[in-house]
Amino acid sequence: MEAATLRFSSIRSPNQTKASQFSQKRLKSRLSCPPNCLIQKNNLNSNQMSTVKPSRLDWRVVKSKCSSLEPKNTSGDVNFGKYSRRKKLAIFVSGGGSNFRSIHEASIQGLVNGDVAVLVTDKPGCGGAVYARNSGIPVIVFPKSKLIADGLLTEELLTVLRNFEIDFVLLAGFLKLIPVELVQAYPKSILNIHPSLLPAFGGKGYYGLKVHKAVIASGARYSGPTVHFVDEHYDTGRTLAQRVVPVLANDTPENLAARVLHEEHQVYVEAVAALCEDRIVWREDGVPLIRSRTNPDELS
Numbered sequence: 001m002e003a004a005t006l007r008f009s010s011i012r013s014p015n016q017t018k019a020s021q022f023s024q025k026r027l028k029s030r031l032s033c034p035p036n037c038l039i040q041k042n043n044l045n046s047n048q049m050s051t052v053k054p055s056r057l058d059w060r061v062v063k064s065k066c067s068s069l070e071p072k073n074t075s076g077d078v079n080f081g082k083y084s085r086r087k088k089l090a091i092f093v094s095g096g097g098s099n100f101r102s103i104h105e106a107s108i109q110g111l112v113n114g115d116v117a118v119l120v121t122d123k124p125g126c127g128g129a130v131y132a133r134n135s136g137i138p139v140i141v142f143p144k145s146k147l148i149a150d151g152l153l154t155e156e157l158l159t160v161l162r163n164f165e166i167d168f169v170l171l172a173g174f175l176k177l178i179p180v181e182l183v184q185a186y187p188k189s190i191l192n193i194h195p196s197l198l199p200a201f202g203g204k205g206y207y208g209l210k211v212h213k214a215v216i217a218s219g220a221r222y223s224g225p226t227v228h229f230v231d232e233h234y235d236t237g238r239t240l241a242q243r244v245v246p247v248l249a250n251d252t253p254e255n256l257a258a259r260v261l262h263e264e265h266q267v268y269v270e271a272v273a274a275l276c277e278d279r280i281v282w283r284e285d286g287v288p289l290i291r292s293r294t295n296p297d298e299l300s
């Protein structure tokens with residue numbers, strides 16, 4: 001694997017608002033990258049990389065022997081998306097990133113009609129970020145904080161996502177509140193996976209093992225993952241898909257977490273596949289349903 005480097009060009013989107021021109025100017029004024037920077041791999045064009053500060057992007061992009069974004073189905077043939085245009089995905093993580101990896105692998109295998117264009121994290125050293133770098137996926141640090149001064153501001157993140165032409169945002173173990181500006185910029189286009197049967201055991205404070213501890217302590221006999229659309233509050237968006245697993249009498253939080261996580265990897269890939277194939281149907285009462293890929297009359 002050869003290390004790729006990165007060149008910036010000062011491209012501006014013609015339809016910039018005043019505010020985002022300001023942020024582009026701020027970003028550009030702080031652009032500083034070594035002269036020999038040139039990204040040699042990935043499908044990112046110069047426009048997607050314009051105005052993004054290298055110090056806030058971890059661009060240790062490695063050049064793979066073949067494009068990591070070129071989808072292949074199980075027979076190994078290139079699968080040029082049977083449906084609409086292949087969608088561009090931004091995935092947000094804070095931890096190990098197993099759900100991110102499942103979606104990325106499904107994309108490469110042609111099971112998801114989309115490509116992971118960028119990874120966003122508040123923990124640049126987390127497992128998901130390491131996997132992204134090793135897979136040639138750009139890593140963006142968000143949000144800016146006292147601990148991570150180099151993180152992007154919300155407005156800067158919106159500019160970057162726009163430049164990457166992101167269609168859908170997928171939260172996968174991201175532990176920060178997504179700001180309302182981002183929720184409004186991507187209506188019905190942000191998904192999250194939560195490790196309980198929402199609305200139970202969700203909301204502020206309910207993440208990771210804390211969720212499973214609460215489920216066990218409650219005496220619940222069943223648990224399971226929920227895929228839901230994201231609104232401005234934690235875990236209150238519309239439920240799209242769920243799976244059920246038993247809670248056993250002698251379960252530890254770790255045992256239950258592993259059982260739920262196994263189902264997460266499947267239900268999230270199925271939900272993202274439906275999203276990327278335009279198979280989400282919104283019922284009159286606002287409940288989103290998934291249209292079957294094989295039987296269009298079947299909704300679930």
Ligand SMILES: Nc1nc2c(c(=O)[nH]1)N[C@@H](CN(C=O)c1ccc(C(=O)N[C@@H](CCC(=O)O)C(=O)O)cc1)CN2
Pocket residue numbers: 171173174175176177178179183192193194195203204205206207230231232233234235236237
């Ligand atoms: N606007 C939204 N943002 C996010 C949502 C959402 O539904 N709407 N989902 C979360 C993911 N999540 C549950 O699925 C979740 C993550 C984190 C927390 C939480 O309480 N976080 C702590 C901080 C934890 C940390 O920084 O280590 C907190 O806010 O005090 C609850 C639920 C992602 N964002």
Ligand SMILES: NCC(=O)N[C@@H]1O[C@H](COP(=O)([O-])[O-])[C@@H](O)[C@H]1O
Pocket residue numbers: 093094095096097098099100128172173174193194195206207208211261264
């Ligand atoms: N409330 C948010 C939350 O708890 N999310 C949970 O974090 C884990 C991330 O695992 P991963 O990094 O291996 O995908 C997953 O179990 C996910 O449901």
